[in-house]
Amino acid sequence: MSDAGASDPNAVPATPESEPEPEPEAPPPAEEDNGHRAVSVGIIGAGWAGLAAASDLCDAGIEVTVYEASHTPGGRARRVDNHSNASVRPMDNGQHLMLGAYTQTLALMRRLGQNPDKLLRRIPLTLQALDGRFRLHAPRMNAPWHGVMALATAQGLGVGDRLKAIIGMARLRQRSWAVDNTHTVADLMRSLGQTPRSMQLLWEPLCLAALNTPATQASAVIFARVLRDSLDGATENSDLLIPRTDLSALWADAAVKRCNMRYGVKVQKLHLIEGGVAVETVTAEGVDYVGHDAVIVATPPSATRRMLADMQDVDYLLEQLNAFQYLPIATLNVRFASPVRLPLPMMMLHENPARQHLGQWVFDRGALLGLPPVNGEFTIVVSAREQLISLSREEVINGLLAQLGEQWAARSAKPLPAIAAYELFVDKRATFAAVRGLARPGVASPWERIMFAGDWTDTGYPSVLEGAVRSGVKAAQKTLSRLQ
Numbered sequence: 001m002s003d004a005g006a007s008d009p010n011a012v013p014a015t016p017e018s019e020p021e022p023e024p025e026a027p028p029p030a031e032e033d034n035g036h037r038a039v040s041v042g043i044i045g046a047g048w049a050g051l052a053a054a055s056d057l058c059d060a061g062i063e064v065t066v067y068e069a070s071h072t073p074g075g076r077a078r079r080v081d082n083h084s085n086a087s088v089r090p091m092d093n094g095q096h097l098m099l100g101a102y103t104q105t106l107a108l109m110r111r112l113g114q115n116p117d118k119l120l121r122r123i124p125l126t127l128q129a130l131d132g133r134f135r136l137h138a139p140r141m142n143a144p145w146h147g148v149m150a151l152a153t154a155q156g157l158g159v160g161d162r163l164k165a166i167i168g169m170a171r172l173r174q175r176s177w178a179v180d181n182t183h184t185v186a187d188l189m190r191s192l193g194q195t196p197r198s199m200q201l202l203w204e205p206l207c208l209a210a211l212n213t214p215a216t217q218a219s220a221v222i223f224a225r226v227l228r229d230s231l232d233g234a235t236e237n238s239d240l241l242i243p244r245t246d247l248s249a250l251w252a253d254a255a256v257k258r259c260n261m262r263y264g265v266k267v268q269k270l271h272l273i274e275g276g277v278a279v280e281t282v283t284a285e286g287v288d289y290v291g292h293d294a295v296i297v298a299t300p301p302s303a304t305r306r307m308l309a310d311m312q313d314v315d316y317l318l319e320q321l322n323a324f325q326y327l328p329i330a331t332l333n334v335r336f337a338s339p340v341r342l343p344l345p346m347m348m349l350h351e352n353p354a355r356q357h358l359g360q361w362v363f364d365r366g367a368l369l370g371l372p373p374v375n376g377e378f379t380i381v382v383s384a385r386e387q388l389i390s391l392s393r394e395e396v397i398n399g400l401l402a403q404l405g406e407q408w409a410a411r412s413a414k415p416l417p418a419i420a421a422y423e424l425f426v427d428k429r430a431t432f433a434a435v436r437g438l439a440r441p442g443v444a445s446p447w448e449r450i451m452f453a454g455d456w457t458d459t460g461y462p463s464v465l466e467g468a469v470r471s472g473v474k475a476a477q478k479t480l481s482r483l484q
């Protein structure tokens with residue numbers, strides 16, 4: 001590895017005379033080891049993207065320091081230890097669902113010695129409504145026949161709906177899943193002749209679950225990519241994978257053991273220096289600068305933009321970062337006073353926003369985590385609904401509990417047990433809106449020694465875990481090639 005300079009090695013920022021903080025310096029001379037200089041890479045952000053990059057760089061023998069503003073690894077997919085309601089068990093910041101097509105995430109877990117078969121519950125694609133009005137199940141057949149059979153036997157759709165769904169998917173596949181990039185998912189499905197009923201029961205819920213963006217706004221290109229990867233590859237790619245442990249324990253906890261982690265450290269700015277990049281950090285102790293041979297910025301677009309705001313001639317990049325819009329996700333964890341189980345680990349809820357019935361999915365958290373069956377625990381998920389912002393927390397909670405009770409009653413004569421505790425998490429900026437025409441930067445920044453990682457980079461995926469991991473893996477590869 002050489003220590004060739006960044007694109008503008010002389011661009012050391014001026015420090016005002018009155019400013020007592022140290023100036024950014026070149027990376028400190030690393031210890032010689034058999035004549036090879038240990039290369040140091042700074043990674044900003046310990047989300048799935050940053051930690052995926054960190055893990056691969058550690059494997060390549062790089063000295064990695066991860067700067068994380070919070071105190072827990074995992075970013076938007078993490079364990080939450082210090083929740084306010086002591087009567088609900090430690091939990092995650094939000095229920096996450098993965099797909100069999102998340103191949104790079106599964107491979108990363110294995111590289112870190114984490115067994116996905118134990119840590120994730122794998123279920124063949126099954127979408128079943130709690131109130132019994134819809135059911136779709138993919139049998140274990142070779143792709144694409146498992147998808148064809150799932151659509152052909154879907155309950156709740158009429159013969160015409162099912163036939164049009166099969167023909168629509170066949171047409172998409174025939175076109176190699178290529179779609180008009182000006183189309184929304186609603187446009188695409190209309191052009192494929194999908195009926196209002198299949199839109200309501202199948203395509204809109206799938207679009208929300210996969211892209212966290214309503215079908216009327218969501219990018220047809222990104223949706224077609226998700227359909228292709230899950231339905232047109234190996235049969236298992238369409239499987240649903242649901243964590244059986246907290247999210248940080250899936251692999252982030254294992255990854256951080258291998259890096260120099262600096263928690264509670266917020267990176268303010270990056271400075272190009274001779275031989276690399278200086279990271280300007282702020283902690284309770286004050287401002288500091290640390291030099292690295294290269295830096296991977298794995299923070300969300302808004303934080304990335306702030307970090308780069310003083311860089312020269314990158315207005316187009318700052319505009320791209322500014323163009324991202326965000327959508328909320330809410331997660332309501334409910335603990336019952338006595339045992340109760342859902343028929344399946346994950347079931348669909350029927351939405352009715354006019355009645356504040358905003359829930360789209362309910363998960364049997366107790367069964368998934370293998371909790372003792374003394375108390376049932378369910379998790380209700382609401383994706384991309386603006387009412388999450390406009391309604392009070394109390395209104396959201398009451399609406400969701402009423403919805404759950406009503407749709408449970410449609411299935412079972414026995415009412416749900418009394419509720420012992422609940423806790424609502426609302427993340428107002430859970431994901432970026434996967435809208436059409438969004439220009440997403442790649443992992444290679446305009447500067448030789450700065451790389452980007454994050455679900456928002458041009459992975460082709462929506463704002464999901466697999467996109468974050470893929471970007472991290474790619475950023476690590478790019479860093480290694482630029483350091484050679």
Ligand SMILES: Cc1cc2nc3c(=O)[nH]c(=O)nc-3n(C[C@H](O)[C@H](O)[C@H](O)COP(=O)(O)OP(=O)(O)OC[C@H]3O[C@@H](n4cnc5c(N)ncnc54)[C@H](O)[C@@H]3O)c2cc1C
Pocket residue numbers: 044045046047048049050067068069070074075076077093094095096097098265266267268298299300303329330331427429430431453454455456463464465466468
């Ligand atoms: C409630 C919820 C539910 C979701 N459900 C799903 C799902 O079911 N399936 C799915 O695939 N995806 C889901 N997602 C999306 C998924 O969580 C994200 O796509 C993924 O976690 C993004 O990872 P990332 O590393 O790109 O970014 P992040 O996780 O946002 O990581 C960025 C990190 O940078 C840190 N940081 C920010 N600024 C600074 C700074 N200045 N200095 C230092 N550190 C900084 C942050 O604290 C954070 O840890 C969900 C997201 C949420 C919030």
